[in-house]
Amino acid sequence: MSKIESSLDQLVAKLGQLKNGSKTRLCALWQKASPRLGKLKQLDVPTTKAFILKFKWRILLVIIVLYAASKAYDYFFPAPDKAGGPVTVTTVIVEKKDVPLIIEATGTIVSNSIVDIRPMVSNTVAKINVKDGQEVKAGDLLFTLDDRNDKANYEKLKALADDAQKQYLRAKELVAKNFISKAGLETSLANAKSAQAAAKAAEVQLSFDYIRSPIDGRAGIVNVFPGSLVQASNVVTTATSSTATSSVGSMVTITQLNPINVQFVIPEKDIPTLLENQLDGEPLKVKVTVGDSSKKVYEGTVLVVDNQVDPSIAAVRVKAQIPNDSMTLLPGQFARVSLVASDLKDALSVPSQAVVINPRGKFVFTLDKEGKASLVPVKVVYDYQGSSVITGIQAGDKVVVEGKQNLRPGGKTREAKSSEKPGAKPESTPSAPSAPAQPAASATPPATPSTTDKK
Structure with a gap:
């Protein structure tokens, strides 16, 4: 009880000080404003009414703008006693691993040898x-x-x-x-x-x-x-x-059908990667699908990269050979080709939906040991089939994958159980306290969530 009484006494003392200070400030303000208020006494009710009727739409517009601004300020900078609870998120732990660099292209099945008799x-x-x-x-x-x-x-x-x-x-x-x-x-x-x-x-x-x-x-x-x-x-x-x-x-x-070839084009920007692998002496691998890609995938190797670039399309022709034991491939068929150009060594890969895009660039939300979110700028080096290789973070960082649309820098979080995402291992242990979230200390504005985020 003594502690409560002492706290109350301190509170009363602070209120008294605040009251005295407020009186002093109001007196000073009255002294400054009294000459101007004397002029306002000359305004009568008819004049005020006519002014309001004349500019009623402008006055209404100003009131609406002020109201909207007040609501927006309360949303982006909530008071500590009004801030929401912790945001439920799903995270992954970033790990270093080798990521294959895959180039996708379309091509045509061609015969390895064809003779008109x-x-x-x-x-x-x-x-x-x-x-x-x-x-x-x-x-x-x-x-x-x-x-x-x-x-x-x-x-x-x-x-x-x-x-x-x-x-x-x-x-x-x-x-x-x-x-x-x-x-x-x-x-x-x-x-x-x-x-x-x-x-x-x-x-x-x-x-x-x-x-x-x-x-x-x-x-x-x-x-x-x-x-x-x-x-x-x-x-x-x-x-x-x-x-x-x-x-x-x-x-x-x-027409020779087994083995059979596939011919496709590779953009000029990917030529150095192809030639570097050829110099290493290891043949480049390709995966080919024809028609419905879910039926069968044919694997083969690159035979040759053409010795000149077609300037009209800024691409180089590539020919690969694939086995055709079942004789199901015929020359002239449309093919989809995936070429494994190289491997990105010790790359940091996260699900693509973890990357937040806003007008200032690309970011990811990371969590510290206390579950507090931070917005970290990153650079996407390579993006393929739902996984993104990024730089700007460290191995072992905890990155938010789902739930970031409701997250703000500095906000508290709690983790929810989620199935594993490709290329990363999600954490499923709830660990953050359930105290009200504090307003963000950083000057970074909240990022706009992408359309692929899930709540």
Whole structure:
């Protein structure tokens, strides 16, 4: 009781001092204002009423502005006895870790090797040895042309070459017996070689009648039929109408489907990162999806980065190779590519929703040991799929992820249980006291919460 009485006595003494000081100040103010108040006595009621009616809308606007300003001041700078309770938030502990730097791009599936089969000579198709969509190996016979003339010519020249060879051998025997001169032997040798060369040329000409696959792959649609006339260096035809069938294109196209390539472009700003990894000797990894990305992801490696930048788009072409054992990828398909360019070593990563953006830049709310919030400016180095790599904070700092829309610098908080966020481990132990929050001591204005924040 003695303590309470002494407290009351002190309070009464302070009130007395405040009362005396207020009287002194009011007297001084009255002395200064009395000359001006004398002039106000000249205003009568009609004059005051006319003034109010004349400027009523302006007076009303001033009253509304003053009221709104008062409410705003009370909201942003609440009195200690009127401040709200602690704000419920979810936090993460910032940890150092390696973060892969991923570049996303769109591209096109292209064949590793593709060949249009066209004739080397003008001839008639005698037999088709391949079917539409058939898998073929290098050297497999695809088409047989009419070979009767070429075969007869080859057999004729082959017989002449054999006879010339026999004549040369006989001349060698005669030279040994001195029946002919060495000049006759040399002439016989020249005739034999000439006949053999002619026979080989005829054999090559005959081989043009047997069109074989130069690569392993899958045949496309066959554009010719038995009896079709094909010509060298000419476009072969197939187009069906009500009266006839003609063709345009190659006889058939052979496409290698396994492995298959994907071609895409990378912005010019990312070229140094790509080249640095190539110098390290480790191939760059890619992940490719076609159509519905949830179905299957194909993994491969970068084959080559082009040796020049396209100035029209400020990008460089990149080609990567991916396995296609199931033969589900076809050239020309649209593809989405994710390229792992490098790793950010010992990076500080937080969920992207923890970053607060306001007109002065980007910030995050951090909590001290007592649960008091602080607004810390940060720089976002890299942002990908809900995670942001930032600088400006230290490993071990506790960063607010959810609930920051109601948080002010210097405000008290309490933590709520929450599921783990990607790339960080949320704290779920309630630790802050439930005392009323104090007004912020910092001059930093409250940050505007982003539209992705959750309460």
